[in-house]
Amino acid sequence: MSILRADLPLAVLAELTHRCPLQCPYCSNPQQLLSARDELSTADWKRVIDQAAELGALQIHFSGGEPMMRRDLDELVGHAHAAGLYSNLITSGVRSGRDRLTALAQSGLDHVQLSFQDTDVQSAERIGNYSGAQDKKIAFAEEVCAAGLPLTINAVVHRQNLARLGEMIELALALGAARLEIAHVQYYGWALRNRGALMPTRAQVEAATRTVDAARRRLNRRLVIDYVVPDYFARRPKACMGGWGRRFMNITPSGNVLPCHAAETLPGITFDSVMDRPLADIWRSSVAFEKYRGTAWMPEPCRSCDRREIDWGGCRCQALAITGRADDADPACELSSNHQMITTLAEAESAETSDAFSYRRYHRPTA
Amino acid sequence: MNHTGESMVPRLAVGVRLKFDEARSCWVILAPERVMIPDEIAVEIVRRCDGRSSLSAIIDELATGYDASRELIAQDVCELVAELADKGILTQ
Numbered sequence: 001m002s003i004l005r006a007d008l009p010l011a012v013l014a015e016l017t018h019r020c021p022l023q024c025p026y027c028s029n030p031q032q033l034l035s036a037r038d039e040l041s042t043a044d045w046k047r048v049i050d051q052a053a054e055l056g057a058l059q060i061h062f063s064g065g066e067p068m069m070r071r072d073l074d075e076l077v078g079h080a081h082a083a084g085l086y087s088n089l090i091t092s093g094v095r096s097g098r099d100r101l102t103a104l105a106q107s108g109l110d111h112v113q114l115s116f117q118d119t120d121v122q123s124a125e126r127i128g129n130y131s132g133a134q135d136k137k138i139a140f141a142e143e144v145c146a147a148g149l150p151l152t153i154n155a156v157v158h159r160q161n162l163a164r165l166g167e168m169i170e171l172a173l174a175l176g177a178a179r180l181e182i183a184h185v186q187y188y189g190w191a192l193r194n195r196g197a198l199m200p201t202r203a204q205v206e207a208a209t210r211t212v213d214a215a216r217r218r219l220n221r222r223l224v225i226d227y228v229v230p231d232y233f234a235r236r237p238k239a240c241m242g243g244w245g246r247r248f249m250n251i252t253p254s255g256n257v258l259p260c261h262a263a264e265t266l267p268g269i270t271f272d273s274v275m276d277r278p279l280a281d282i283w284r285s286s287v288a289f290e291k292y293r294g295t296a297w298m299p300e301p302c303r304s305c306d307r308r309e310i311d312w313g314g315c316r317c318q319a320l321a322i323t324g325r326a327d328d329a330d331p332a333c334e335l336s337s338n339h340q341m342i343t344t345l346a347e348a349e350s351a352e353t354s355d356a357f358s359y360r361r362y363h364r365p366t367a
Numbered sequence: 368m369n370h371t372g373e374s375m376v377p378r379l380a381v382g383v384r385l386k387f388d389e390a391r392s393c394w395v396i397l398a399p400e401r402v403m404i405p406d407e408i409a410v411e412i413v414r415r416c417d418g419r420s421s422l423s424a425i426i427d428e429l430a431t432g433y434d435a436s437r438e439l440i441a442q443d444v445c446e447l448v449a450e451l452a453d454k455g456i457l458t459q
Contacts, residue, residue, distance in 0.1 A: 008390055010402050056390035058402050086384060086397040111382045111399045150382030152399050178380065178455055179399055224455035226400070 008056035009283055010247040013063055013261070014045065016073070017253050020066040022092050022128040023359035024117065026156055026191035026198060028261045029065065033362050039253045042072040044274065046079045048251060051279035053083035057249075063090040065253070068100070074107045081108025088113060090154070093140030094133050101140075105147040112144045113152045113181070119167040123160065129359050141175040152179040157208065158198035160355055165208050169215045173223055180223055182212060184230035188262035188317045190360045197357055199349035205233045232346035236307065237314025237330035244312060245293035249283060257282045259289055262317040266326045292316055299327060301335045371449040373426065373441070378418030380458040385413055398456055412444055416457055422448060 018033040040048070052060065060080045067073055068091055080087045089104065090113045101112075114137060118124035121134045144151045153172040157165060165182070172180040184205070185191050185198050200208075212227045219225070231238065241248045241260045250258040255274040258264060264271065269291060272282045283289060291297065295308050302313045314330025322331045322345070323338045331338040379385060384397045385405075394410045396403040405413055411432075415425045426444050430437040451457040 056388075058388065058395060058397055059400075061400075084386075088399065110384070110397075113399070148381070150380070150399065178382070181400075221452055221455075221458075 009052070009249050010057065010242070011059040011061060011249075012048075012052045012057050013061045013248060013250040014048075014067075014076075015063050015065065015250065015252050015261075016045070016067045016070045016076070017065040019069045020064055020092065020360075021094050022066070022117075022130050022133065023361050024128050024156070024190075025194040025357040025359055026158065026185045027360040028186075028189060028191075029360065030189055030262075030264055031193065031363075033360075034253045035362070039070075040255050040274070042075060044255065045072075045076050048255075048274045048279060049076065049080050049083055049085065051274075052249070053080075053085055055280045055283060057085065059086040059088060061088045061090055066092050066095055068095040074100075074103050077104055077109050078107035086110045091115070091140075092128070092133070093137040094130065096136075096140050096143065101143045101147040101149065105149050109149060111150050111152065113154050114141055114144065115154045115156070116168065116171065117156070118161040119164045119171050120161075123164075127160065127357075129357075138175070141177070145176040150179075151175065151177045152181055153177045154181045154183070156183050156185055157200075158185045159200045159204065159350065160198070162200055162204045162208055165211050166215075169211070169219075169223070169225070173219070178224065179226065181226045181228070182208075183228035184208075186228075186231065186315075186318075188265060188321060190358075192321055193358050195345075196349045196352040197355050199232070199346060199352070200230065201350040202233060202347070204350075205230055231315070231318060231330075231332040232342050234332045235334045237311045237318075237332040239311045240315035240318075240330075242312075243293075244291070244316065245283070245289040246312065249279070257286070257288075259292070260315075260317065263288070265317055266320060297327070299329060301333075302329050305335065371422070371445050371452065373421065373423035373445070375422045375448070375459050376418060376420065377416040377422065377425075377448055377452070377457045377459050379413070379416060380455055383456050385410075396456060403456070408443065409447055412447055413451070413457070416448070 017039055018029050077087050087109050088111045089109055093114045116137060117127040124134050125131050141151060155168045187195050212225055216225050244259045250261050256271045258271055269288050271288045272286045298313050302308050314332055316326045319328040319330050320326040322342055329336040331342040382399055386395060388395045393404055396405055426441045430440045448457055
């Protein structure tokens with residue numbers, strides 16, 4: 001199996017809306033959430049879907065917020081299917097009904113990713129700040145299977161739910177999932193704000209890795225487990241988004257095109273909108289996509305590193321969050337002169353005694 | 368890795384598609400959050416994983432088609448099918 005040629009995007013993440021019934025404190029949406037009136041119209045999304053397919057994208061992830069808040073979701077899924085795209089729905093599962101999933105399956109939806117906040121109901125509903133969510137999610141998983149759609153369970157893990165990782169694996173099996181994605185929180189946006197309440201201890205991270213390794217062996221050919229390791233305990237950075245401007249485009253509810261979810265936190269970069277330019281132009285030649293693409297922008301120690309085309313310098317948003325400079329080497333790398341900062345932060349914050357969350361929600365202007 | 372015997376009747380798992388991509392002029396395997404480009408031999412194997420043909424039949428057909436030793440083909444086919452089954456791309 002070879003790696004794909006890098007000049008065409010693999011996938012588009014379509015953030016249809018920021019509206020969501022849940023308020024998870026690690027949400028990847030920006031802290032300034034967009035409202036319904038800022039969202040692209042159905043016709044705009046259809047045009048963008050066609051442009052993505054023409055450009056060579058193979059997959060589209062319908063995400064949000066909660067994408068099921070959009071009444072035109074079926075129509076957009078159908079449009080993506082007709083354009084030849086593999087479509088994936090990333091959902092909290094609390095806004096549904098059997099008819100809706102059947103309709104989505106008939107529209108050509110290929111796959112569903114359903115989030116669970118915890119296996120302990122009280123803890124799960126506290127994390128999402130939504131009472132009654134767990135029963136709805138379990139019913140939703142059953143509806144996904146009844147509609148004949150393949151199911152992945154998404155579990156974001158952190159200090160307050162890692163003790164029940166083994167139960168989460170059992171839950172995914174019991175719900176009929178073929179795949180489980182276990183992702184440690186990545187600290188940008190809302191998660192950065194809640195870092196002290198979420199940061200796991202080193203002992204928890206090590207136990208989680210052992211649990212995943214053992215489950216992978218035990219459940220081979222029953223459950224595929226994808227595991228996203230925690231940057232703050234890493235020795236080398238991840239290739240964030242597979243490298244800036246190499247594989248993914250993230251389109252915000254209002255139509256801005258970003259190389260990653262959190263890119264709008266980077267100062268001094270203007271992001272083009274699908275309302276102003278064709279997607280292909282933005283992908284190939286926009287200032288934002290060119291900014292950190294490839295290796296020419298890299299500082300040392302990345303520039304001369306033999307892993308520069310493996311991790312592509314890691315994550316720009318993380319460099320900004322930790323060192324204050326987006327152009328620095330990702331401090332998750334032990335070769336970064338700032339690596340000690342991230343290690344010290346992780347240790348200090350994992351020992352925080354407060355578990356209180358600052359929930360993801362709209363800020364109402366104060367009088 | 369689990370044993371992959373020749374009696375296995377492989378097929379693409381639910382949610383996995385094999386398609387020819389015009390933009391890249393090659394076959395691609397599309398799976399949940401994953402895209403793979405199979406090489407020429409892998410394409411020949413995977414497109415025969417239709418849920419009706421056994422591995423044994425697939426190996427026979429390829430050995431005849433490529434005029435190659437059955438033993439050699441069997442080894443390649445079983446290795447690839449085992450790898451893809453472990454990744455959840457193929458099932459039976």
